[in-house]
Amino acid sequence: MLLREVEYAKPGSVAEALELLAANDGARALAGGQTLINVMKARAASPDMLVDLNGLDELRGIELAGDGTLTIGAMTTYSELMASAEAKARPILGEVCATIADVQVRNRGTIGGNVCSNDPTNHFPPLLAALQAEFTIRGAEGDRTATTDEFFEGVFATAVHPGELLTAIRVPAKGDARDGWASATLGREGTGIVSVAATVSGGNARIAIGCVAATPVVITASADETAVADAVKSADLDPPSDVHASADYRRHLAAVLAARAIRDAA
Ligand SMILES: Cc1cc2nc3c(=O)[nH]c(=O)nc-3n(C[C@H](O)[C@H](O)[C@H](O)COP(=O)(O)OP(=O)(O)OC[C@H]3O[C@@H](n4cnc5c(N)ncnc54)[C@H](O)[C@@H]3O)c2cc1C
Helix, strand or coil: CCCCCCEEECCCCHHHHHHHHHHCCCEEEECCCCCHHHHHHCCCCCCCEEEECCCCHHHCCEEECCCCCEEEECCCEHHHHHHCCHHHHCCHHHHHHCCCCCHHHHHHCEHHHHHHHCCCCCCHHHHHHHCCCEEEEEECCEEEEEEHHHHEEECCEECCCCCCEEEEEEECCCCCCEEEEEEEECCCCCCEEEEEEEEEECCEEEEEEECCCCCCEEEEEECCHHHHHHHHHCCCCCCCCCCCCCHHHHHHHHHHHHHHHHHHHC
């Protein structure tokens, strides 16, 4: 389906982008367009203006600090994360990117767009929740940061409010942690039915489950496959039922995949 008519602006700075977003109630940021353009074609969203972030180098790039902390610009694509020497400081980032959709989506789609959509089937919300990432949001008042608990507010809703932009994501140093990922998808590299990210450190596991609620469900347990699966079973998950899986099946998958994510981390 063709797009309806829409105004288009390509700002030369983040400040200009913020001005455009603040001045137009119907304006939306355009990153890789891999979600936004599709929902516009389907008429599920109908912004009056697209503010294209693709010319903004301030929002790109991956920096590795001396202590191992990564700062990833919101406009960094999945392909850039996969190819980045710096991002190897937390290899799970590139590994998970490699399982997202196809080459076209990976070349255009951005880490910022992925989390700002907060589609519960997206890969990055649970991954960044497990890694305890921190988000930098810029608005008229300047910069503020949000934890993953604060950032993911609901289905398609985040702490990035109208007139604001996500500028960067900070991923803590790996240290002695080991990270893992397991998911059940619709076909190879397809949409997630349930996804689980895990990080294990000092005998403790932190897991984040995607596709079972509006926002990632975080559970901590001792870093043992059985203990983690038991913790998920007793977590009272209330996942949706749809054409792909019943709520019961998603609950079952969550426990199985949590144990697999722990094994992957090992
Ligand atoms: C065929 C197909 C399969 C896919 N499969 C998967 C999958 O399995 N797993 C997965 O995780 N994703 C999947 N996706 C989605 C893909 O990863 C998208 O790239 C991602 O959801 C959105 O990123 P984007 O850069 O394309 O953002 P856009 O589509 O440009 O934007 C998405 C939303 O975020 C907002 N936004 C973007 N950047 C910012 C910013 N910096 N500040 C504030 N708001 C911002 C936009 O205004 C918009 O509302 C798939 C997409 C397609 C087309």
